Amino acid sequence: MTEFGFIDHIRERFGSLPDNGFEGIGDDCAVLPLGGGESLLFTADLLTEGVHFLRRTTSARELGAKSLAVNLSDIAAMGGRPVATLLSIALPADAAGAWAEEFMEGYRSLSEEFGVALIGGDTTASEGGVTVNVTAIGRAADSCIKRRSGARPGDVLLTAGVLGESGAGLRDLLEGRCDTPHAAVHRSPRPQVAEGLWLGTRDEVTAMMDLSDGLASDVRHIMERSEVGADIDLERIPAAPGVDLRTAACAGEDYKLLLCASEAGAEGLIEAFRTRFGTPLYPIGRITGSRELRWCDHGTPQPLDWQGFHHY
Ligand code: ADP
Ligand code: MG
Numbered sequence: 001m002t003e004f005g006f007i008d009h010i011r012e013r014f015g016s017l018p019d020n021g022f023e024g025i026g027d028d029c030a031v032l033p034l035g036g037g038e039s040l041l042f043t044a045d046l047l048t049e050g051v052h053f054l055r056r057t058t059s060a061r062e063l064g065a066k067s068l069a070v071n072l073s074d075i076a077a078m079g080g081r082p083v084a085t086l087l088s089i090a091l092p093a094d095a096a097g098a099w100a101e102e103f104m105e106g107y108r109s110l111s112e113e114f115g116v117a118l119i120g121g122d123t124t125a126s127e128g129g130v131t132v133n134v135t136a137i138g139r140a141a142d143s144c145i146k147r148r149s150g151a152r153p154g155d156v157l158l159t160a161g162v163l164g165e166s167g168a169g170l171r172d173l174l175e176g177r178c179d180t181p182h183a184a185v186h187r188s189p190r191p192q193v194a195e196g197l198w199l200g201t202r203d204e205v206t207a208m209m210d211l212s213d214g215l216a217s218d219v220r221h222i223m224e225r226s227e228v229g230a231d232i233d234l235e236r237i238p239a240a241p242g243v244d245l246r247t248a249a250c251a252g253e254d255y256k257l258l259l260c261a262s263e264a265g266a267e268g269l270i271e272a273f274r275t276r277f278g279t280p281l282y283p284i285g286r287i288t289g290s291r292e293l294r295w296c297d298h299g300t301p302q303p304l305d306w307q308g309f310h311h312y
Pocket of ligand 2 (some may be wrong): 028073077209210211
């Protein structure tokens with residue numbers, strides 16, 4: 001069973017249980033309306049040694065920050081403000097001392113930067129590698145929450161940054177080149193928290209998520225949840241400098257926001273974003289009514305079967 005097949009299986013088996021007021025599985029975060037126009041957001045991400053990171057290529061400090069960053073990115077993806085986390089960590093004997101302290105320093109520095117409290121978790125020994133699970137909690141005004149399900153045919157599809165640096169960095173790391181700029185991006189992703197909060201306040205934004213598994217994979221989540229299709233213009237995909245187009249479209253862990261904006265509002269949104277952040281939003285295509293994903297070269301669909309990211 002694939003990862004997403006398993007998640008579908010879980011949803012089916014648990015769908016008949018009470019939801020207790022939660023909007024559950026299927027988006028970047030689960031949503032719990034608090035009343036008074038506010039909601040809490042919940043998300044969890046797991047990092048496993050040998051699958052998501054290698055201890056010989058990622059320092060403990062970097063891993064501490066990254067395990068928080070990937071969760072903050074999911075809160076940002078809903079238009080929320082991260083407020084607290086729970087951290088659970090399984091440590092083999094050779095990581096239980098200085099390595100664990102360094103890990104916590106990385107986790108602490110990013111927590112401090114984003115004003116996030118550490119409110120609990122669990123610590124245990126591991127007979128295998130290091131495993132880290134972070135649960136992050138955010139808050140959002142109900143009116144600012146952006147879901148994967150809000151895209152409509154005609155909307156413009158945009159990314160809030162260039163793509164492929166992390167994927168190129170992973171390749172560098174696996175080939176033993178640990179000190180390239182791309183490798184540094186792969187080890188230390190920056191969650192777009194300020195950008196997500198701001199985009200949450202904009203009515204032009206109809207749907208949003210963060211790019212963790214690669215555009216080719218993640219855009220399909222918006223398509224499924226919104227019951228739409230997408231035409232992506234290959235010539236407009238913002239590949240980062242030194243990164244090939246396929247890596248930009250398919251590699252994972254960019255943690256840039258992917259969003260949809262109404263056709264009428266997109267131009268104004270792009271302008272306002274540039275004024276606010278000094279960086280562009282990149283329009284890369286259109287939402288369609290077809291339920292298909294098409295990669296187009298100057299308007300002509302190409303026979304590409306591009307897939308998203310596989311963790312190493
Ligand atoms: P993300 O990449 O933003 O972390 P995914 O697209 O991987 O999210 O996951 C899709 C949805 O499935 C999310 O809502 C996530 O919370 C949910 N999910 C993933 N694994 C499990 C699990 N083991 N049990 C319950 N829900 C899960
Ligand atoms: Mg996500």
